[in-house]
Amino acid sequence: MAQATDSPHPPPLATRPRSQPYLVIFFLIFLPAVVVTTLYDVFDIFVTWVWNDELWYLDELASMLLLCALPFMTYMTYHLFQLNRALRLDEEAMRRLATAVSQTAEMVLITDPSGHVLYVNPSFEHVTGYPRHEVLGTNVLHLASDGHHQNWRHKIVQALATGTPFRQRFPAPRRDGQILHTDITWSAVRDEKGKITSHVVVGRDMTRELEWGNHLKKSQKLEAIGTLAGGIAHDFNNILTAILSYTELTMDDLEVPSLAHDNLNEVMIAANRAKELVKQLLTFSRRSEQKRFPIPLSIPLKETISLLQAILPDKIILEASFSTTENWVAADAARIQQMVMNLCTNAAESMEKTGGTLRVALQEVMVDQEMIHNNAPLTKLHPGPHMRLSIQDQGIGIPPANRDRLFEPFFTTKSVGKGSGLGLSVVHGIIQTHEGAITVESTEGLGSTFQVFLPTVQKMADQPIESTQRS
Amino acid sequence: MTRILIIEDERQVREVLKQILEKAGYEVDTAEDGRTGVEQFRRCPAELVITDILMPNKNGLETIEELIGLNPELPMIAISGGGPGEKAQFALDVAKMCGAMRVLAKPFSRKEILETITEILNPKG
Numbered sequence: 001m002a003q004a005t006d007s008p009h010p011p012p013l014a015t016r017p018r019s020q021p022y023l024v025i026f027f028l029i030f031l032p033a034v035v036v037t038t039l040y041d042v043f044d045i046f047v048t049w050v051w052n053d054e055l056w057y058l059d060e061l062a063s064m065l066l067l068c069a070l071p072f073m074t075y076m077t078y079h080l081f082q083l084n085r086a087l088r089l090d091e092e093a094m095r096r097l098a099t100a101v102s103q104t105a106e107m108v109l110i111t112d113p114s115g116h117v118l119y120v121n122p123s124f125e126h127v128t129g130y131p132r133h134e135v136l137g138t139n140v141l142h143l144a145s146d147g148h149h150q151n152w153r154h155k156i157v158q159a160l161a162t163g164t165p166f167r168q169r170f171p172a173p174r175r176d177g178q179i180l181h182t183d184i185t186w187s188a189v190r191d192e193k194g195k196i197t198s199h200v201v202v203g204r205d206m207t208r209e210l211e212w213g214n215h216l217k218k219s220q221k222l223e224a225i226g227t228l229a230g231g232i233a234h235d236f237n238n239i240l241t242a243i244l245s246y247t248e249l250t251m252d253d254l255e256v257p258s259l260a261h262d263n264l265n266e267v268m269i270a271a272n273r274a275k276e277l278v279k280q281l282l283t284f285s286r287r288s289e290q291k292r293f294p295i296p297l298s299i300p301l302k303e304t305i306s307l308l309q310a311i312l313p314d315k316i317i318l319e320a321s322f323s324t325t326e327n328w329v330a331a332d333a334a335r336i337q338q339m340v341m342n343l344c345t346n347a348a349e350s351m352e353k354t355g356g357t358l359r360v361a362l363q364e365v366m367v368d369q370e371m372i373h374n375n376a377p378l379t380k381l382h383p384g385p386h387m388r389l390s391i392q393d394q395g396i397g398i399p400p401a402n403r404d405r406l407f408e409p410f411f412t413t414k415s416v417g418k419g420s421g422l423g424l425s426v427v428h429g430i431i432q433t434h435e436g437a438i439t440v441e442s443t444e445g446l447g448s449t450f451q452v453f454l455p456t457v458q459k460m461a462d463q464p465i466e467s468t469q470r471s
Numbered sequence: 472m473t474r475i476l477i478i479e480d481e482r483q484v485r486e487v488l489k490q491i492l493e494k495a496g497y498e499v500d501t502a503e504d505g506r507t508g509v510e511q512f513r514r515c516p517a518e519l520v521i522t523d524i525l526m527p528n529k530n531g532l533e534t535i536e537e538l539i540g541l542n543p544e545l546p547m548i549a550i551s552g553g554g555p556g557e558k559a560q561f562a563l564d565v566a567k568m569c570g571a572m573r574v575l576a577k578p579f580s581r582k583e584i585l586e587t588i589t590e591i592l593n594p595k596g
Binding site: 233234235237238239240241242243244245246248249252271275 | 481483484487488490491494552576577578579580581
């Protein structure tokens with residue numbers, strides 16, 4: 001069965017058609033019986049015509065047999081048709097199954113009972129980089145290089161022997177040498193008697209999730225340290241103000257030169273050194289809070305959307321769409337979430353009375369000179385690929401007079417006490433830090449659309465990206 | 472005599488600043504939080520307000536907002552301990568956008584604060 005053909009091998013079926021015994025009976029017994037009796041009838045006619053009537057009973061026997069056979073033949077014909085139909089349905093089911101396996105986004109690998117690869121689906125080829133013909137026929141145990149995999153090798157050996165299903169995460173090498181983090185489920189396939197006929201391995205590429213998890217851990221650690229440092233610095237500066245200022249004032253009342261004056265001068269020198277130290281601490285805290293790493297925007301965006309779905313009132317419907325391709329953006333995930341949250345709460349509030357749909361979409365777009373030329377806010381951008389986040393509401397809209405003041409701090413159209421007017425200015429600040437731009441379109445009574453453009457970066461880098469806006 | 476209002480929650484900073492300013496010839500009112508500060512200002516409007524940015528019980532930015540509401544031309548000096556990095560930086564950036572505003576980072580020297588006050592009260596041109 002292990003042949004490299006172009007059509008995907010259908011997975012082996014668990015059952016075979018059960019109707020064969022009827023076919024056997026039909027073809028070996030009754031069909032000959034009918035043929036024989038017909039022949040005998042012919043012979044009989046010949047006999048009575050040419051010879052005499054002594055063999056009259058053969059004639060009657062022949063007719064009886066023929067009569068009995070008729071209903072059965074009718075039934076058999078009917079049954080044959082049923083059989084044919086069942087076989088066709090089986091074939092359809094088989095084709096459906098085969099298509100599902102070959103088109104699923106999960107990797108599927110099927111081996112024979114001893115572990116030789118019988119089939120891999122296109123997803124496997126795509127994700128691992130191994131074309132089908134290089135893998136078919138080889139044993140699963142040989143597929144991976146020896147280095148990493150000693151610990152789970154025995155699991156596979158055991159599964160091959162006993163058929164115990166298992167689930168495992170492990171790093172597998174792609175054809176180009178890069179490590180692929182996979183999450184696989186291994187199951188044995190058995191026939192009616194319980195004997196293993198093949199093994200099915202279904203796997204998922206987890207590399208991106210793992211990288212994201214690591215990045216999150218790293219940036220959370222840094223942020224925690226940064227916040228701590230910042231908090232300490234704040235109190236320290238208050239203390240230093242007291243020390244420096246009181247000392248300064250006291251030195252006014254002392255004679256120059258005098259020991260007391262000199263001593264207090266030393267206090268000033270020491271306190272100023274402390275001041276410099278705290279400044280360094282603050283710089284570290286600020287830098288660690290503003291670190292940007294290349295991340296896929298869809299991840300923090302999806303988290304914010306889940307949160308929004310929980311807190312938005314029922315009359316506001318939240319629709320989110322993501323493009324199929326996505327490049328990464330050098331971003332601070334927490335700030336991105338804050339930005340999306342602010343924009344969405346504004347949008348939701350504009351629809352407070354009437355309700356409506358809030359559409360959030362993330363798409364990769366190419367920003368060219370023409371776009372930059374036609375749209376004033378985009379002049380800050382460099383031409384090239386960007387991720388565009390658009391937030392569209394069906395609310396009351398923004399009057400043209402207010403359009404220019406939108407991002408001003410403290411500017412708000414909300415009634416006193418309902419908002420500080422800082423939401424959009426925070427958004428603006430975040431976009432600036434990310435070297436992006438924001439455009440606004442609005443029609444009063446119909447709604448508004450905010451579009452945020454953020455430049456993309458190439459690969460996942462290990463180094464954080466320094467913000468160009470702040471020191 | 473020019474009246475200055477100091478709004479600062481740290482007692483020592485508040486008191487040493489009062490000493491420094493009174494010594495330099497200013498009349499000084501103090502308040503330990505934004506709310507009290509605004510009340511004080513309403514009772515007895517000062518010609519300059521020095522306020523901390525990050526304080527409990529009505530934060531510095533809201534205080535600034537309210538004071539500007541009472542006197543749009545009010546000269547102000549915002550002082551900051553540095554705080555949780557980004558929040559303070561943002562607060563300072565915003566404060567800079569309001570009226571005649573200067574920002575000073577703690578700890579400042581006597582010279583720094585007095586020169587800033589002089590500059591802000593006697594704008595050139």
